[in-house]
Amino acid sequence: MLGSFVNLAYLLGATSFVWGLRQLSTPDTARxxxxxxxxxxxxxxxATLLLPMTGAANNYAWIIGGMLVGGIIGFFAAKKVQMTAMPQMVSIFNGLGGACAVVLAMTELVHYYDxxxxxxxxQLFIVLTTLLIGAIAFTGSMLAFAKLQGLVWDSQVTLPKHHIVNYILLAATIALTAYVYMGGVALGMTMAIALMVLSLVYGFSFVAPIGGADMPVVISLLNSFTGLSAAAAGLIYDNNIMLVGGILVGAAGVILTVLMCEAMNRSLFNVLIGGFGGGAAAAKGVDGDQVAKTVTINDAAIQLFYSQSVMIVPxxxxxxxxAQKLVKxxxxxxxxNGVDVKYAIHPVAGRMPGHMNVLLAEADVPYPKxxxxxxxxxxxPNTDMVVIIGANDVVNPAALDEPSSPIYGMPVLNVWEAKHVIVMKRSMSPGxxxxxxxxxxxxxxxxLFGDAKASLQKLVSEIKTL
Amino acid sequence: MESILQFIDSNLIMIYLLVFTIILGFEVISKVPTVLHTPLMSGANAISGVVIIGAIILIRNAAPDDLLTLSLGTLGVILGMINVVGGYAVTDRMLEMFKKKKKS
Structure with missing residues (x-):
């Protein structure tokens, strides 16, 4: 009787996942x-707490305790995090999901070997798969977090010929998985731990060569991995909602990853090989005698104030x-003053597609703008002034006319077609x-050199005096 | 070969479920505006926290004196719960900002 209710509850839960994802992909119903x-x-x-299990000790105190601790940590982490740090947060959450799968698989293996x-x-094959995918998702997500947070720079974790290192590591991981699988129960726990360590190392190494700017794509892919490890764990426990939820996220994550790559006009393979911004790019530096013109705050303020139309590129x-509130x-x-102000949002502006929209919405910028x-x-072409605030690669003409550039082929904002352009930037450093x-x-x-916030502040006070 | 075919025969419904869920996952989000990529990723991430169910089952099945399993299982519950609660909360925070647009 109770068992049937639990099964119906699982069906309801799985349907909610599907329908929830569906609604999440339309702005009006997303929330x-x-x-x-x-x-x-x-x-x-x-439903899982109530699921009838013959002879189970239940141990509810442990479960509820764990849920409270995890729930509180997750809730406050999500509430406290800065809007700019959202992508990193998602990456950490995703990594912990992967870690959960690793813990489950290792516990099963302990029981298997003792x-x-x-x-x-x-079953052994499924447990090993859960371990492998979960471990890659875990360390990969953690490194993606560290890169986005600026704790780690690409060059610090990338070895020469890193993709070859990765192929070797992948081959070794698969070989060790096969060995543990073939060895069966006689092999013992040591090899299982070795496999876990190797998978964790591979996850790290897999993400290492991928450029920091591509981390969103990687997080989406690793999210898909976490989903797959959850689905594999669902097979261990013969649990349909884990299977359905996991596979759903796995498939949706792959599609989302592909969509993100398309927004950058790059293939997934190209992203994973990494090396964005290395080698050939450095050769195309500035020619020595090129001088960029600068503008004073005063001039900028007057130009903006008496324009017909202004487009802001954040x-x-x-x-x-x-500085999003100052922009507002x-x-x-x-x-x-009757100026028509619009915002041009490049698909990969910020650190994640859609990230910039979230930030501007936070500052109450009306959506139609x-x-x-x-x-x-x-x-x-019909805009008087384009103001570029802290953006660089998304307005780089090299994407159109410089086949040797690593961003060649990426769609960019053709800001040079406007009548005037002002770039607000800290220095001449590359993007x-x-x-x-x-x-x-x-x-x-x-x-207009200077910190975006300080420059905007000066610009705003200058305009007020006009 | 024989054993693979036998496996397919005996798990036919499961295989149907897998295939259709994959198709569903592909289809359900095939047309997403760029604006929603980040919240969607975050929401999907929260769903992948469904792995917590496994940790709950693990603890419920453990013997009360099996401290190793209980500790590991609880660790799993904590990790999964952070993923689930944090994931949904952070997604909600992102989406909340889209709502405000009508006011101003």
Missing amino acids: KGNLLAAFGMGIAII GTAQMSGG GYGLAVAQ ELDDLLSN LLDLEDANEKI YAGIQNQLFFHEKNKM
């Missing part, structure tokens, strides 16, 4: 979709400086992809 998926998870967890549990060949620099203030001042790449490029930007030397462009 409801997330709540629905959370509801589904709640149902699934409660003889308290029997496993068929198929980048990660804006996000780091926490600038926008209000200009709009009150945000233009996507195509709309923005259409409007730019995240590590390449110089010819836009800075363009005849229409003027530089």
